[in-house]
Amino acid sequence: MPEGPQMVLLKEQLDHLIGQQLVKATGNAPDIPFDIIEGQSLTAIKTFGKELLFCFQHFTIRIHLMLFGKYAIDGVLNRLLRLGLAFEYAEINFYACECKFIQAPLDEVYDWSTDVMHVSFDPAKALKKLRSKPKQLICEALLDQNILAGVGNKIKNEVLFRRRVHPESVVSEIPESELKGLIHECVKLSFEYLDWKREETDNEHWEVYKKKECRRDRVPLRKEKIGKSGRSCYFCDRCQVLYVPDNI
Numbered sequence: 001m002p003e004g005p006q007m008v009l010l011k012e013q014l015d016h017l018i019g020q021q022l023v024k025a026t027g028n029a030p031d032i033p034f035d036i037i038e039g040q041s042l043t044a045i046k047t048f049g050k051e052l053l054f055c056f057q058h059f060t061i062r063i064h065l066m067l068f069g070k071y072a073i074d075g076v077l078n079r080l081l082r083l084g085l086a087f088e089y090a091e092i093n094f095y096a097c098e099c100k101f102i103q104a105p106l107d108e109v110y111d112w113s114t115d116v117m118h119v120s121f122d123p124a125k126a127l128k129k130l131r132s133k134p135k136q137l138i139c140e141a142l143l144d145q146n147i148l149a150g151v152g153n154k155i156k157n158e159v160l161f162r163r164r165v166h167p168e169s170v171v172s173e174i175p176e177s178e179l180k181g182l183i184h185e186c187v188k189l190s191f192e193y194l195d196w197k198r199e200e201t202d203n204e205h206w207e208v209y210k211k212k213e214c215r216r217d218r219v220p221l222r223k224e225k226i227g228k229s230g231r232s233c234y235f236c237d238r239c240q241v242l243y244v245p246d247n248i
């Protein structure tokens with residue numbers, strides 16, 4: 001699943017569409033009123049976490065690539081088209097994604113301060129939200145898009161490894177200074193990830209995600225599906241501290 005940095009990069013790759021008129025919209029996206037959106041001019045492209053937002057004067061089209069979504073810029077893929085947007089001089093086609101038509105002002109729909117890559121990201125608010133879920137496992141809390149929008153499974157695993165926090169740690173047992181450290185690292189890593197994506201070197205940089213051995217201890221890493229979400233965790237039992245209540 002694409003994470004926040006991939007959507008920011010995609011936005012950068014599409015910025016040249018801004019100001020162009022949407023000449024033709026096609027596909028089988030059920031929520032999109034094709035007759036209404038055609039002929040309108042694109043005023044902005046924004047991202048919120050893992051979502052890409054095509055903004056027009058009176059509405060927004062929201063794209064979420066979910067787990068298996070794909071896209072092609074100025075080309076097509078041999079798949080069922082979900083939403084194709086043909087502008088005057090360029091087009092983008094989306095597949096296996098979720099598309100939504102938003103008419104409300106975006107500032108009413110989104111709390112930008114929860115997006116780790118947004119200029120208004122508020123780490124104090126994120127800390128407060130984390131602490132409001134004291135019983136949650138940290139590996140699940142970091143993936144909560146209402147707390148840290150844009151953080152996905154790769155960023156989660158890498159951040160926990162960098163900070164030496166075990167994914168099964170319980171939020172209430174993690175010292176506040178460490179929760180702050182985790183939030184800070186989510187932001188830092190997201191921007192590093194964006195740079196790596198621009199250079200197409202991201203796969204060279206993962207220290208724990210889909211890796212076999214801890215680079216610090218030279219012991220095998222563990223891979224487990226932890227928590228209700230069942231997302232994969234990669235971690236080292238030796239150097240990542242497990243914060244749990246004494247009575248467990």
Ligand SMILES: [Zn+2]
Pocket residue numbers: 214215216217218236237238239240
């Ligand atoms: Zn280790």
